[in-house]
Amino acid sequence: MSAYLKIDHIDKSFERGGVATHVLADITLTIDKGEFVSIIGHSGCGKSTLLNLVAGLTPVTAGAILLEGREVNEPGPERAVVFQNHSLLPWLSVYENVNLAVSKVFAGRKSRAERHTWVMHNLDLVQMAHAGDKRPAEISGGMKQRVGIARALAMEPKILLLDEPFGALDALTRAHLQDAVMDIHARLGNTMIMITHDVDEAVLLSDRIVMMTNGPAAHIGEVLDVPIPRPRDRIALASDRSYLRCRQAVLKFLYERHRFVEAAE
Amino acid sequence: MTATARKAAIEAAGRPAKSGKVVPLGRAPASGFDAGRTAASLARNVIPPVIVLLVLLAVWQVSCSGPGASLPPPSQIWTDSYDLIAYPFFEYGSQDIGLAWRVLISLERVGIGFGLAAVVGVAIGALIGQSVWAMRGLDPIFQILRTVPPLAWLPLSLAAFQDSNPSAIFVIFITSIWPVIINTAVGVRNIPEDYRNVARVLRLNQLEFFLRIMLPAAAPYIFTGLRIGVGLSWLAIVAAEMLTGGVGIGFFIWDAWNSSRLSDIIVALVYIGVTGFVLDKLVALLGRVVARTSAAA
Ligand SMILES: Nc1ncnc2c1ncn2[C@@H]1O[C@H](COP(=O)(O)OP(=O)(O)OP(=O)(O)O)[C@@H](O)[C@H]1O
């Protein structure tokens, strides 16, 4: 079987005023259906850029991205994005934000009543059904992020792309949402790619962790398998041996090795 | 960014903050009608202007009561123009009608001219705001055109339309369209990249993007432009009617001047001022309503 998502020798540079910045160099990665992959790396190395390439929001400079054998060259609802800053439309209520996505994606495929049920079902998944009438300005940061996840899930995407979805949240809310995402992943079996800065988060949620070197011209430094059986429980894991080993490997990469990665090559 | 645009941007930036803590409308009346508080706030807002007005009228009365005064004092205006003040809706003939009718006739022209300017201005502004190059190329031209005084357009307009009524409407249109275009374009430029990305992931088409994202996101800017525009069109109509004739309020002033009815002119000025004030408040109110309910459908 060929890979579900194939990122094939990607290069990305931005050009501005004749000066090119080489951001990503020769990124190759294959992801299986249902897999949960985290991307971790220092700020500014190009994680968001990589995610935007997969989303189709920015074009690749060289190489190709294939989803189920078909080339990605524009954004679309089958690659739903949970944006770093939630990106809910402030003039729409929570319900309308999700409904905008549902009525666009399922136009002609679901009746009005079915679309309503589907919106409510997805709000239910993130425990936000009670706040359907609220505007984004009236709910907390964690709630907004949950609605952002509901909106993305409601598109029934092949791949869910999460750009530091819990970055701006306090530790407690973060833990709740991580559990929610793990639960959704277990129930729906979505393929997910998540960017994070948080080592514990990466180990807890991922099947594989992709570690990126520092830019410019960042590339994949190391890919770590996380051989911890699911369902995972954060308290039990705190003393789990393979959890600690994975955690240490990532920390080592980020805080020791990445400094002389360039020199070592 | 240009000065108007920047001012608009600042005003617009200030507005979402205010509407940010929009409390559901139903809640305020639910707290009960507090007669005392309402009366107090009414007093705060009404008493000072009334006092100032009385003082001004008194000063005017005293300073224009002398034998050599060139302007009539308020008491004389009251007696001279009592019919105009007391009966805004009289109709003695096709040329001899109350001031309220004249204002309404002028408002109809403004409605057509400004309505067209609003629709065309938002459409053009939306197109220009989408493209950096269109913005760079056209902005200086608009900045020059918007400073052309309304009356300077009139000869061209008369030459083009050969008739006074369409000419007056065109002058309103061409005077009020620039701030609408410029502010809409700035609003569209300032739509956060995130909203555009949401639209792209959902594959909204051009029309859906315009209705669902662009209009609500740029609404504060658009309404700033409309408010400036409606003020300008009211300026333009009075000036244009002075020259093109007809039965509007502008021509009334010109006519009164030609027959030396200074009192009538002053009464007409009050009508014009109050109408302009109401127009401005109406557009501002509409802007707030739209900000609160936009795209709720
Ligand atoms: N549109 C653009 N034009 C020019 N350069 C860009 C553009 N977008 C990103 N870059 C550059 O690409 C590099 C990577 O940016 P990116 O946002 O992908 O980093 P990141 O890893 O997501 O960082 P963070 O963890 O802080 O979010 C940065 O040096 C940035 O300046």
Ligand SMILES: [Mg+2]
């Ligand atoms: Mg980023």
